[in-house]
Every structure is written in C-alpha cells, then in structure tokens.
Amino acid sequence: METCFSGGYIDRATQLRRDAAGLAAAWHSPAMRLLPVWEAQCLIRDGAAGRLTAAELGARLPALEQAVFLGLEAGAPRFAVQVESREAPADLGHFGGLRDLISLVSGCDAALLAYARAMVNWHRQHRHCGACGAPNRPADGGFVLACSSASCARRAFPRLDPAIIVLVHHDRHCLLGRQASWPAQRFSTIAGFVEPGEALEDAVRREVAEETGIGLAHCHYMGSQPWPFPASLMIGFHAAAATADITLNDGELAEARWFSRADLAAGEVVLPPRASIAWRLVEAWYDAVPGPGLATLHREGAFLRPAGATPEQR
Numbered sequence: 001m002e003t004c005f006s007g008g009y010i011d012r013a014t015q016l017r018r019d020a021a022g023l024a025a026a027w028h029s030p031a032m033r034l035l036p037v038w039e040a041q042c043l044i045r046d047g048a049a050g051r052l053t054a055a056e057l058g059a060r061l062p063a064l065e066q067a068v069f070l071g072l073e074a075g076a077p078r079f080a081v082q083v084e085s086r087e088a089p090a091d092l093g094h095f096g097g098l099r100d101l102i103s104l105v106s107g108c109d110a111a112l113l114a115y116a117r118a119m120v121n122w123h124r125q126h127r128h129c130g131a132c133g134a135p136n137r138p139a140d141g142g143f144v145l146a147c148s149s150a151s152c153a154r155r156a157f158p159r160l161d162p163a164i165i166v167l168v169h170h171d172r173h174c175l176l177g178r179q180a181s182w183p184a185q186r187f188s189t190i191a192g193f194v195e196p197g198e199a200l201e202d203a204v205r206r207e208v209a210e211e212t213g214i215g216l217a218h219c220h221y222m223g224s225q226p227w228p229f230p231a232s233l234m235i236g237f238h239a240a241a242a243t244a245d246i247t248l249n250d251g252e253l254a255e256a257r258w259f260s261r262a263d264l265a266a267g268e269v270v271l272p273p274r275a276s277i278a279w280r281l282v283e284a285w286y287d288a289v290p291g292p293g294l295a296t297l298h299r300e301g302a303f304l305r306p307a308g309a310t311p312e313q314r
C-alpha cells in the first residue's frame with residue numbers, strides 16, 4: 001500500500017555518511033542542491049521542493065559539518081540546511097508548513113521536504129547531550145549527534161515515535177471514531193502510540209480496546225507512512241473485530257460508530273485527508289468489493305456522488 005511521504009524518492013547513499021572525502025566531493029559538486037529549512041518550514045517553489053545552489057544561499061550557507069546529507073537524487077547530492085533568521089527569508093521564496101506540503105507539493109517532493117524538515121528539526125532539538133548536557137557535535141553526515149565531552153562521548157541517533165493506526169471491520173462495516181475537537185461529521189481510524197516493551201499487534205489490540213471496547217479476532221499489516229510532524233512513523237493495519245458492541249473507555253473519542261460502504265458513499269462522513277494513511281486504510285477496505293472506488297466518490301472534505309453510481313449495492 002503506497003502512502004504520501006513514502007516511496008523510493010531518494011537514494012540515501014548511506015555509505016557516504018562516514019566517507020569524509022566523499023561527502024566533501026558531494027558538497028562541492030556542481031549538481032549539489034540545498035534544501036533549506038527555516039523554523040520547521042520548508043522552501044516551496046512552483047509546487048516543488050526549493051532546491052538551491054550554494055551561491056543562492058550565499059552568506060547563509062553553513063559549514064558542511066552543520067548540513068545533513070540526505071542522499072542522491074538521480075546521482076545529484078542533496079543536503080538539508082537550517083537557515084538561521086529571525087524573519088522568514090522571503091528573498092529565497094515561500095516557506096511553508098505541513099498544510100502547504102500536502103496541498104502545494106507533489107508526492108515525491110513532499111516526501112523529500114518532510115525528510116529534510118525532520119532531520120533539521122532533530123538537530124535543533126538536540127543541541128546538547130541528553131546524558132551530561134555538553135554541546136552535541138554532528139557526525140556521519142548529520143545522522144549522529146555526538147557529545148563533545150570526551151568522558152561521555154554519547155552518540156545520539158535520529159529518533160522516531162512509532163504509532164499504530166488501524167481500520168477495524170466487522171460484518172461489512174468499518175469502525176471509525178471522532179475526537180471531541182473535530183467537526184461533527186469528521187471521522188477517522190483508530191490510532192495511538194506504541195509503548196516501550198510492546199509489539200505492534202499488541203498496541204493495535206490495546207488501542208482498539210481502550211478507545212472502543214472492541215476485541216479483535218486478528219489483524220494484519222497494510223503499510224506505513226512516515227509522518228515527520230515531528231517524528232512519527234504510522235504503521236497501518238486492518239483488523240477483524242471479534243465483538244461489535246462499542247464502549248468508549250478512555251475518553252479519547254467523543255464518538256465511535258460502525259459505517260457501511262453505503263454510509264461512506266452517501267457522503268455523511270468527512271473522511272481524513274487523502275495524503276494520510278488513514279484515508280488509504282479506509283480506501284483499501286472500501287475498494288475490496290467491486291464498484292466505483294472511494295476515490296471516485298470523494299473530493300477532499302466533500303463527497304461527489306457520480307451519476308449512475310449505486311453505492312447501496314455495495
């Protein structure tokens with residue numbers, strides 16, 4: 001199952017990270033381009049990732065040691081750099097956040113920008129060693145932050161927060177929940193963070209039971225999505241329910257309901273954005289029976305019922 005912010009959009013060329021001469025050659029290559037990140041926002045130009053030459057960044061170009069080597073795009077080196085500036089560097093172009101990434105930028109470039117943003121963000125938030133408090137120094141192309149204290153020398157690595165997300169189904173219905181802060185008709189799949197000492201499947205069972213009181217017969221993996229806002233990895237499942245009675249246990253959801261395909265096709269539910277793995281999980285379930293696909297019925301935040309479609313038959 002393919003998702004937004006994923007796919008083979010870059011060769012990470014991990015062998016270059018510890019190759020000082022190779023990294024320097026990449027840094028000085030005419031094909032090298034920089035992906036600047038300012039205050040957790042990314043440069044967007046004409047619906048694509050802003051890829052700058054060193055000359056375009058000018059005096060704001062950091063030393064190679066401060067840049068993160070993202071990898072090679074069609075053989076051309078790419079580095080993420082943080083732009084230190086009180087005001088948005090508008091002379092470089094438009095810097096945008098998550099909403100802009102999803103709405104303005106095509107798939108592969110959105111993934112590249114999210115990757116650059118996640119790495120720069122990690123550097124910004126780990127300026128000091130978590131064990132002794134001494135300043136950290138980047139190493140390995142920016143993929144290690146090493147404590148500068150010789151007696152500590154702790155090495156920190158980019159961190160991820162794994163979260164499960166699951167579409168539960170039972171008797172041709174799917175289970176969707178609504179958080180209290182959401183609009184009345186907005187529903188989505190069940191999700192939650194994996195805890196230490198917990199397998200993914202156990203996290204799926206726990207979250208579904210905590211939020212809806214439903215027990216699961218079995219679950220299986222569908223796909224994943226990096227969600228670097230700030231550092232989540234969404235791990236998607238489909239699960240068959242063993243029970244159907246809903247009990248809102250932990251107060252996380254204001255409402256949870258079973259929906260048929262006809263309910264979804266009728267447009268009564270505002271589903272999650274198409275860029276999300278939640279949408280893809282619902283779509284994969286919906287499209288498992290023949291007929292018009294969910295994507296043909298749905299346009300971001302609203303349904304269009306195409307002439308001749310008979311969702312009631314599904």
Ligand SMILES: [Zn+2]
Pocket residue numbers: 129130131132133134147148149152153154
């Ligand atoms: Zn330390």
